[in-house]
Amino acid sequence: MSCNRCPEPCQLPSNNVNKLRSLWKRFWPQKRPTASHQLAPLPSQATIALVGSPNVGKSLLFNLLTGGYTTVSNYPGTTVEIAKSQGIIGGQKVTIIDTPGMYSLMSMTEEEQFTRDFLLTEPIDLVIHVIDAKHLSRMLALTFQLMETQIPVLLAVNMLDEAEKSGIWVNEKQLEASLGIPVVTLSAAQKRGIQTLTAKVANYVYTPALSYSY
Ligand SMILES: Nc1nc2c(ncn2[C@@H]2O[C@H](COP(=O)(O)OP(=O)(O)O)[C@@H](O)[C@H]2O)c(=O)[nH]1
Ligand SMILES: [Mg+2]
Numbered sequence: 001m002s003c004n005r006c007p008e009p010c011q012l013p014s015n016n017v018n019k020l021r022s023l024w025k026r027f028w029p030q031k032r033p034t035a036s037h038q039l040a041p042l043p044s045q046a047t048i049a050l051v052g053s054p055n056v057g058k059s060l061l062f063n064l065l066t067g068g069y070t071t072v073s074n075y076p077g078t079t080v081e082i083a084k085s086q087g088i089i090g091g092q093k094v095t096i097i098d099t100p101g102m103y104s105l106m107s108m109t110e111e112e113q114f115t116r117d118f119l120l121t122e123p124i125d126l127v128i129h130v131i132d133a134k135h136l137s138r139m140l141a142l143t144f145q146l147m148e149t150q151i152p153v154l155l156a157v158n159m160l161d162e163a164e165k166s167g168i169w170v171n172e173k174q175l176e177a178s179l180g181i182p183v184v185t186l187s188a189a190q191k192r193g194i195q196t197l198t199a200k201v202a203n204y205v206y207t208p209a210l211s212y213s214y
Contacts (some may be wrong), residue, residue, distance in 0.1 A: 047095045047123060048201065051115065051146065052130035053139060054101030057158040059083070060188040061130060062098040065198070070098075080114040090202025097124075105145040119149060126204060128197075130156045133163035133170050133185065140179075147181065154182045154204055156197060161187040 050058045062070075066085035075082050083098040099118065100111035107113040119127065129146055131139035136157065146153045157170050176183040182200045186193025 045093050045095060046125040047097065048089075048126045048128060049097045049099055049119065049122075049124045050128050050130055051099050051102065051119065052142070053103050053132070056101075056130045056132045056139075057188045058101070058130045059098055061128075061156065061158065061186075062096060064188060064191065064194055065089070066096050075114060075118070078110065078114055080111055082118075089198050092202075094201075102142070104142060105149070119146075119151065124151055126201065127151050127153045128156050128201070129153055130158050132159045133157045134159060134166060134168060136168075136170060143179065143181075147179075152181075152204060154184065154197075154200060155179065157183065157185045158188055160185050160192060161190050 050062055052058050062083060062085070066087045070083045070085045072081055072083045074080065080100055082100075085096055087094050087096045099115045102112040102115045104112070105116050105119075107116045127146055127149075129143050131143070143153065143155055155175070157172070157175070160170065163170065170185050172183050172185045182204055184193055184197045184200055186197055188194070
């Protein structure tokens, strides 16, 4: 099995426990990423995973990005369902995956374990971490965990309509500067911010060997 982070194919142990242990070591490094561990050039058809807590709007966003035509299947060996579809972003075909809800990479439930293992083993080019703007600070914990995996992360702060009703305003630019990753504020329900999201995804996904710092 090869990982999509390294320019050269790398061998992972076949044993599941060893495999995960080695992945954790790799994706949870003690040191900051070095120049030698930058992204390999991205494939022509990028894969994007929507990740986040339950009820933050991942599936609604998935439908908006894919036009609703979806293949839902059980991930091999599990009862966990995964929705996969094609979308067009920046004029190019992308594969978009809607993952089961997760609160943390320190997973507890079968769904969380599945999503964590899925992110660490499958060739994902970009993770869109969808969060609820009303619970921004609580949900940023998973953003940091995802950033530690070294998979490129874009933060989608959803439910802006509800947040604004509660008097919560999110400063996209400031958040972007603080985190060092692309941030988009949006309301999937109102279809607000979708164009900005696709524009930022297009920039991010199709820039080879892009690295981030935080
Ligand atoms: N008000 C509001 N509701 C939203 C928004 N995005 C999603 N929802 C609603 O939130 C609920 C959960 O959305 P869903 O996509 O199933 O969340 P998931 O569990 O993360 O996949 C649904 O009733 C959606 O219609 C949003 O931006 N604003
Ligand atoms: Mg869902």
